[in-house]
Amino acid sequence: MSTAGPPQGAKAPSGGSAAAWAASVRAISEAVSPALPGFTVEVLPEVDSTNTELMRRARAGLLEPVLLVAERQTAGRGRLGRAWSSQAGDSLTFSLGLPLAPQDWSGLSLAVGVSLAESLDPRLQLKWPNDLWLDDRKLAGILIETASFGEGPQARRYAVVGVGINIARRDAAGLSTPPAWLQELMPGIAAGEVLRRVAAPLVQAVQAFETFGFAPFQARFNARDALRDRAVALSDGTAGTAHGTTERGALLVHTAGGMNTVTSSEVSVRPAD
Ligand code: BTN
Numbered sequence: 001m002s003t004a005g006p007p008q009g010a011k012a013p014s015g016g017s018a019a020a021w022a023a024s025v026r027a028i029s030e031a032v033s034p035a036l037p038g039f040t041v042e043v044l045p046e047v048d049s050t051n052t053e054l055m056r057r058a059r060a061g062l063l064e065p066v067l068l069v070a071e072r073q074t075a076g077r078g079r080l081g082r083a084w085s086s087q088a089g090d091s092l093t094f095s096l097g098l099p100l101a102p103q104d105w106s107g108l109s110l111a112v113g114v115s116l117a118e119s120l121d122p123r124l125q126l127k128w129p130n131d132l133w134l135d136d137r138k139l140a141g142i143l144i145e146t147a148s149f150g151e152g153p154q155a156r157r158y159a160v161v162g163v164g165i166n167i168a169r170r171d172a173a174g175l176s177t178p179p180a181w182l183q184e185l186m187p188g189i190a191a192g193e194v195l196r197r198v199a200a201p202l203v204q205a206v207q208a209f210e211t212f213g214f215a216p217f218q219a220r221f222n223a224r225d226a227l228r229d230r231a232v233a234l235s236d237g238t239a240g241t242a243h244g245t246t247e248r249g250a251l252l253v254h255t256a257g258g259m260n261t262v263t264s265s266e267v268s269v270r271p272a273d
Helices: 018-035 050-059 108-120 191-212 215-223
Strands: 040-044 066-070 091-100 125-127 131-134 137-149 156-166 231-234 239-245 251-255 258-262 269-271
Touching (some): 018 040, 066 191, 108 125, 108 131, 108 137, 108 191, 156 191
Parallel strands (some): 040 066
Antiparallel strands (some): 066 091, 091 156, 125 131, 131 137, 231 239, 239 251, 251 258
């Protein structure tokens, strides 16, 4: 919405949490709208995936800035073609969609991670490139996708920043990294309250990234880098020691052959110690 007031486009979710969601939606709309005209917040009881839905809308020409939240996703997606599974109430799942035109897209997911971690807790760490960790366990993941619109020099991109945060205790079955959940740090906290904490700072961070790129986030990422100075193994077979990030958000890995700069988001990395 372009001005503060009752959110247009916000749909009431089912269940007893409607009032709590409505309060969060109102607070977020009021905080974000002045800096992002046309912004709306929408909470759906269920959707296949908030990322999939915003990419569908973008391809249909709906390019307004929106925060789309789902109480439940039936086909949540993670990076590298993985699934992101969650049940209503145990996670916060949302996507921020907006037209975005940074000079350089490198490091956007890292900047998003910095913003989320700083909004939530000083003990949270960041695992390059897209995860929030608590004590080497995964608390949250980020999936960023873009759609192009317009032609030639006028061509622009619509970014969809998808975020999944574990709120309540999660079962580790089937997960490659054991899960952490926010209620370990904030007993009793609900998804709507978490959204209220993270949403406006996230929009600000994405707008700052559009103007300044990753540079203002580099030191903040490195201060929370879960891999720093640790032995790591990459999915492409590389092994070495992680040495933080470059000013474009690439991971530095010192190997027997020298310093490697890892940029590909198609590569996954894990601690080997
Ligand atoms: C990852 O860890 O691989 C990224 C997980 C991203 C999950 C979020 S949940 C909201 C949004 N919708 C999706 O389908 N995925 C992202």
